[in-house]
Amino acid sequence: MFTKEDLALLRKKNISQQQIEEQLNFFRNGFPFLKIVAPASVEKGILRITESEMEEYRRAWQGALEAGKSVTKFVPASGAASRMFKELYTFLNSSSDRPETHFVTTFFDNIGRFAFYDALNEACRKKTGKSVPELLGSGNYKQVVKILLLPEGLNYGNLPKGLLLFHSYKEGNRTPVGEQLTEGTYYAKERSGVVNVHFTVSEEHRELFELLVAARRLGYELKLGAKFKVSYSVQKSSTDTLAVDLENNPFRNEDGSLLFRPGGHGALIENLNEIDSDFIFIKNIDNVVPDRLKENEAFYKQLLGGVLVKIQQRAFGYLDELTSGACSGDRLQEILTFTENELCIAPNRSFADEGQLREYLIAKLDRPFRVCGMVKNVGEPGGGPFIVENPDGTASLQILESSQIDENDEKAVAAFRNGSHFNPVDLVCGVRCYKNNKFDLTRFVDKNTGFISQKSKNGKELKALELPGLWNGAMSDWNTVFVEVPLTTFNPVKTVNDLLRPEHQ
Template sequence: MLTNQDLNQISQRGITPEMVEHQLDEIKKGFPFLKIEAAAAVGNGIFSPTPEERDKYVEEWSKYQEEGHKVVKFVPASGAASRMFKNLFAFLTADYDVPTTDFEKEFFDKRKKFAFKHELCGKCKENNDGACVCDLIKAGNYKEVVANLLEAKGLNYGQLPKGLLLFHSYEDGPRTPMEEHLVEAALYASSDGEANIHFTVSHDHLELFKKKVEEKKAYYEKKYNVHFNVSFSEQKPSTDTIAANPDNTPFRNEDGSLLFRPGGHGALIENLNEIDSDVVFIKNIDNVVPDRIKDETVLYKKLIAGILVDVQKQVFEYLRILESGKYSHEKIEEMIRFVQHTLCCRKHDIKELEDADLVIYLKNKLNRPIRVCGVVKNVGEPGGGPFLCYNADGTVSPQILESSQIDTNNAEYVKMFKEGTHFNPVDLVCATKDYKGNKFNLPKYVDRSTGFISSKSKNGKELKALELPGLWNGAMSDWNTVFVEVPIGTFNPVKTVNDLLREQHQ
């Protein structure tokens, strides 16, 4: 099936032929659905702190920061913003010339509310003999305005990464999401006057990001009295996956070469694995707000970080006791309660284990990476949800599931997903070192059976794409997970350009 040319192409990506054959086999067979016990809820898998508890954990995080630990803010920022402008791209090719859909009308009616309005106006004048946006609209030339926003002759927003678009207006000039993340890092993720932030970017956008950081860094360092260490990484070619035809044979480009596609955000577990840090915050590039409403975001980031270091402290203490061999039966029972209630990891037949087996079980469950995930009340936004799921070893633990991982023929599961009280806004804080200070090897904790197959097309031809286990789904399946309820105000993603017109982004 694979030619010598294929083998060369595979080798250049750092992939083996066996891996490609395995991926094709996965595409053919598909992935098993997960076995679910329940949707997580407050009191059953989700912790909802009282105001007193919240203050205690925020204080705990402040103390941790003062102790000089290394903290990194990890921001997946690889994607181009083209999907943000899907509706406007459609307008450019439509057989009408004036705004017709509700989306188009809103974009033009409220155009002066966008943070990029001055830059757009400048490009319109530059490319249209001094005619500004208003002049073009008066002349009925709406499409020229959109072309100046999206195309290379203008702002090129259709090809730029989301992190480098102008999102928010300020008196001292508009800000990009990249800048908002620098500000956030200064406000809750700094230690010893240092703020470390890591962006995962696509190869095509790396230099643009570096240039923008160099342009803006000194300004924010002075404003927040902090030194930024900004680093970047790209998704590794070795994490790309082969595409297949509908009949499961390898999909080939017009020149006969194999088509490889990025394996989705799950590939970033490799990038995360290279971060040497005591604590890592993870948050998507587009989930940022202006300074006027940042306080709530900052408060709850400190809260979930405080819970993380509190849980970690207890885990480390238990592991040291187990290693010493000096423990009573009562202490073992205390550890079991902690694993069951705080980590929500349950083993239904645990009472049948002898003490020696219990110790092995506890060591295995405690000595793992830890993540605390903020979850918000479900208001119908798309996204994964927090569930309690069965693992291969028969235990039940908290997991974040996407709809594609749920068997839609199982009415009970569909009901759980639809009626779930919370969903995951990608609001994570992670501890990736063990109780001896060694880094965990994160790929070891991936559940490889949680990938999924999606339908895509290239040059008008249908294809099957293999998505790796998602970064906060199967890629963190074997981590200790704590779900914490956070307010919906901490979740403000920008999926379309008109989302920037929402009150939270003004």
Template sequence: MHQTFTKKDIEKLNIQGLDIIEVQKQIDRFKTGFPFLEIINYATNDKGITVLSPEEADIYINIWDGYSRSGHSVVKFVPASGAASRMFKDLFEFLQRKSESPDNDSISIFFDNIRAFAFFDDLNSACVSKKGEDVESLILHGRYKDVLEVLLLKNGLNYGGLPKGLLKFHAYENCNRTPVEEHLVEGALYAKSNDGGVTLHFTVSPEHRQLFKELISTVSDSYERAFGVKFDISFSEQKKKTDTIAVDDNNEPFRDGEDLLFRPGGHGALIENLNDLSADIIFIKNIDNVVPDKFKDEEAYYKKMLAGYLVDVQSRIFGYLKLINSGVYSREELLEILYFLQDKLNVKNPDTKYLEDAELVLYLQKKLNRPIRVCGMVKNVGEAGGGPFFAVNEDGTVSLQILESSQIDLDDPRKKDLFVKGTHFNPVDVVCGVKDFNGEKFDLITFIDENTGFISKKTKEGRALKALELPGLWNGAMSDWNTVFVEVPLSTFNPVKSVNDLLRKEHRS
């Protein structure tokens, strides 16, 4: 049964850039849910995750250095939207409690180390301005919550309302840097073109776009001089047409008054933003996974290794596709291509042994002529999030996928066992090749698996609702890409989920 929409509803749909058919599909999805993916096994160092020796890593770094100096276009894509409120969850909760003094380890650690944070000087000045005393004086008088109000709320530094990219993460002798600045420096180290150009693209929230632009305009000249580069920096926002309708517990459209409620479609919506970029190679890295300069050489080393590995694999794919397109090839050459698909790209098809040569050629063309991503994988240390698995695709083939726990039927003992035993974790360390062997850009939208997504429970003003997230950017949105996993050390994964993470040695300069 299809939903009935009012004239006002349809006007809102038009504003969102959605049509009734699309919204009806979303409502139907709430009713049916998303199917679990069939997993065959988790990827390991023995099968599915490549481990490179130092000598091999150096070879791929040299490949990348040569490629990046040869006139190819490179972009660093950084998802940076959303407020940092979750980073200060414990501090916000303390503000709401009756206790006036630190009442758990997290709060005590924060105040005991408050001078170590890169934002301390700004906080200290703001406390003097807003509260009439410096931070240490306020703490001495038991006014802990006054300090937090200045740090987190709008009439102070507003760190609870700003995105992570604009917060001061790392302290240096002569300056303190935000994640945005650290990404500029990173770009200069591994994404520089032969003419010294470094191109970065940040996805931001509309309300923060101007703040990002102001920061970039303030700092970019000094970093260009320091690293001998020229930055080309652009921004985009998550498109309104990727917002999804919210429903109530009965799967009826949730209304805010008389208006339909739409919510952002999750990071999977950013495939649209990625698709708008035109580049030969695109690096993807989250905004909060940055380190100070003393750790950057190691980080850049592994980024260049992944990129060189991608360039090498992609060049072999391009060579095979040109051979197939020439129409002049032997049975032995077709088998060589098939073995490459199976062994290097980990794409398995039990039916290939039954295919005639003409059918095999079509199969190889289809599987090779796709976007490709090389994803760094770290050893599993219990982090929440996705991991590398062999999964069954809609066409019956098996390939490598990054899957979240919600995509796996954990009520099935065998699959739960596979999920629990997974040896590696996805740190969102991705290098992408998005052009075909003729140099034409792929339409990335056509490679999304629409049957992968997430339904979550939320509230609005105390009312329960269900929200729909689109297939995740590195999950379903890249489901039909060629995927290669390469192990990288845990030292390359340093996200900041909580403010106290900034006290770890990896974030101390």
């Protein structure tokens, strides 16, 4: 089935034939849908922190920092900005020379309010000898869009979001990269004064990230009283997945070589696995706010961190007892109640004796922990918090995407649509065990939670395989705690006009 050239390519990418066979089986047989037990809610599965408890959790987080715990902000930042400008591309390719849609009209009516306006104005002058107002005044709307999006100007349509100017400041406008660094000083500064930030980037843009950080870091350090340690990684080629044709045979390029595609953000579990910290915050690159709103953001990050610290401390204490052999009787029942009520893990059976119960509890507690912020559902697309049946028959808290739900299962579809909360990708992870050894995070992935999508290459239809999502199936076998956080902590930039919202001005 595979040629010598195919096998050489597999070796180069560090992909085994067994992995390829597994992927082909997924194409042939599909992925099993997950069984929803119930949407997670404040009544069951989502922790709502009262005002009287908030300071306790904040102190717990500060105590962990003062004790010398290490922290990293992990920021997926390889996403292209092209989708931000979808409406502008449509306008650029239209027959009309003037804006006709509400979106494009809003963009031009408010163009001076964007943080990139000065850079755009300068680029227009350099390219045409005219300013933005002069070009618009003479009806050259498309010329302005071209200079904003295309390589002949700012090239914003081809850059990652992290490198675009988002917010305006008197001392100089700032990109999401700068905002992520600044935000880290509010809740992730270690006792030594170091803030560790890790960006996952595409190989082609890595140098641009490095140059931006090199140019800005010293100024940020002097202003913010912190030292930044910034690192980068790209998705490993070993996480690429084979594409197939519509008959589930390996798709081949015009030169006869196998076509591999990036495995989606689920591939980043490999990158996350290489971060050597006690705690890791994960947040998307575009979910940032100006400085005037950062204290509110940081407050809830500290709460999430505090919840993680306290829940881990309890679990670690229980594990010490369970593994010492001295734990029995009522104490075992207390620990079982903890797993059921606070971690929402429902066992799949009764236990014949104390030894069997002890083994079950050790298996369930000795896993990575994550605490995930959840906002009230306001109709945003994406995943949410649910109680789901696991492959071993137990039930636990999971973040689900719509692709994991059987669209023919009316009950599951209704449960997904009626979920009370939404996943803003705002989580903190505890990746060390009770003996302080780092977990191998790849051991806790449910490989059956990927999905298949339809794509094309050179006009030919193909099927692509997406790996289990980073905060979905890639963390399926983690212990999970959901915490309600306010919608004010969720400020993504999906379209360029989102930058006109008050929270980004």
